Amino acid sequence: MLLFTPGPTPTPEAIRVAMSVPTIHHRTPEFEEIFKVVKEKLIKLMDMPEVLMLSSSGTGAMEAAVTNLCKSHALTINAGKFGERFGKICKAFDIPYTELKYNWDTPAPVEDILNVIKNNPKIDTLCIQICESAGGLRHSVEDIAKAVKNLNKDIMIIADGITAVGVEKIDTTHIDALITGSQKAFMLPPGLAMIGLSQDAILKIESAPKGFYFNLASELKNQRKNTTAYTAATTLIIGLKAVLESIDDIGLDKFYADTKVRAQASNAALEALGLKIYPKTPALAMSTVYHERAKEIRAVAKKKYAVNIAGGQDDLKDKLFRINNMGLIPSYETAWALNAVELALDELDIRSYDGTANRVFVLRAFKGVQ
Numbered sequence: 001m002l003l004f005t006p007g008p009t010p011t012p013e014a015i016r017v018a019m020s021v022p023t024i025h026h027r028t029p030e031f032e033e034i035f036k037v038v039k040e041k042l043i044k045l046m047d048m049p050e051v052l053m054l055s056s057s058g059t060g061a062m063e064a065a066v067t068n069l070c071k072s073h074a075l076t077i078n079a080g081k082f083g084e085r086f087g088k089i090c091k092a093f094d095i096p097y098t099e100l101k102y103n104w105d106t107p108a109p110v111e112d113i114l115n116v117i118k119n120n121p122k123i124d125t126l127c128i129q130i131c132e133s134a135g136g137l138r139h140s141v142e143d144i145a146k147a148v149k150n151l152n153k154d155i156m157i158i159a160d161g162i163t164a165v166g167v168e169k170i171d172t173t174h175i176d177a178l179i180t181g182s183q184k185a186f187m188l189p190p191g192l193a194m195i196g197l198s199q200d201a202i203l204k205i206e207s208a209p210k211g212f213y214f215n216l217a218s219e220l221k222n223q224r225k226n227t228t229a230y231t232a233a234t235t236l237i238i239g240l241k242a243v244l245e246s247i248d249d250i251g252l253d254k255f256y257a258d259t260k261v262r263a264q265a266s267n268a269a270l271e272a273l274g275l276k277i278y279p280k281t282p283a284l285a286m287s288t289v290y291h292e293r294a295k296e297i298r299a300v301a302k303k304k305y306a307v308n309i310a311g312g313q314d315d316l317k318d319k320l321f322r323i324n325n326m327g328l329i330p331s332y333e334t335a336w337a338l339n340a341v342e343l344a345l346d347e348l349d350i351r352s353y354d355g356t357a358n359r360v361f362v363l364r365a366f367k368g369v370q
């Protein structure tokens with residue numbers, strides 16, 4: 001079965017092998033050396049002054065960023081499940097927040113955000129997804145962050161990059177907390193979250209340490225010494241070292257370029273089948289299609305053609321399907337996934353099979369045809 005869900009993504013064999021070593025103790029020079037190498041590579045890849053690794057899924061880093069950086073009032077952007085989650089985190093911690101809500105296919109306009117901030121001087125934090133995975137939507141976070149900082153440089157920008165870091169180069173100039181997790185573009189099993197911090201974020205965190213397990217001041221203190229406040233996710237960090245080394249071998253620019261070609265070729269192939277790409281501004285992380293019979297298409301692709309693609313969530317659970325583009329996916333596997341979709345359309349009498357998806361994808365991804 002090919003795993004084509006936009007998280008978790010498949011772990012390549014070389015990475016699995018790298019993790020199949022005897023467990024080592026986390027408080028040893030041996031592990032601290034591994035930790036240091038990984039941290040330095042992450043700082044470079046994320047382009048942030050400091051990166052912390054946390055033993056949790058991505059949501060843990062979302063919670064940590066909100067509870068450590070928001071001191072008065074948050075503005076959260078809800079254009080899907082994950083944006084909604086920022087609001088739920090605020091609620092759980094009694095942090096006052098204002099939510100801007102959009103359809104799941106619609107990116108947040110800069111002006112809306114600036115208007116809310118102008119009308120509420122208490123807002124000190126903006127929480128937004130770079131890619132909102134619920135609908136495969138790309139928010140223009142870099143432009144939004146720049147405009148917000150222009151208005152008030154003290155507002156902390158928390159960017160959920162769980163399906164954006166490792167997908168494309170992100171301009172972090174105006175971002176204070178950049179969040180990611182192990183099981184999306186980093187191709188690892190779930191359980192490790194990472195959070196890149198700006199100098200301003202570091203100052204804010206250290207001026208008023210907060211929380212216990214997700215106390216980032218205490219993590220900063222420890223991780224600067226290449227250790228963690230509590231037991232590190234040693235096996236995942238060893239795996240991450242192997243992931244980052246394989247990305248280095250390919251070259252980061254090529255890694256991003258390959259993802260982009262695959263994503264654009266997938267979207268073109270799906271559109272050539274007459275399917276509708278759901279988001280108005282598609283992220284590269286996944287190809288997201290709206291179809292009334294999405295649920296049946298997925299079921300046939302899985303049962304008959306051994307391709308596991310994701311559905312939607314909430315109201316769109318049965319109306320969307322999402323095909324992963326993140327990580328080191330061999331393009332011939334994506335070609336088969338798209339073929340499976342076309343075969344499913346045929347089987348469901350939606351469109352007869354003529355090899356269009358494969359032809360369009362292959363010409364773009366392998367032969368550079370635009």
Ligand SMILES: *Cc1c(COP(=O)(O)O)cnc(C)c1O
Nearest residue numbers: 057058059082131133162163181
């Ligand atoms: C997957 C995902 C998360 C949640 O991560 P967990 O690891 O499930 O906690 C948050 N935000 C986005 C955009 C995601 O894609």
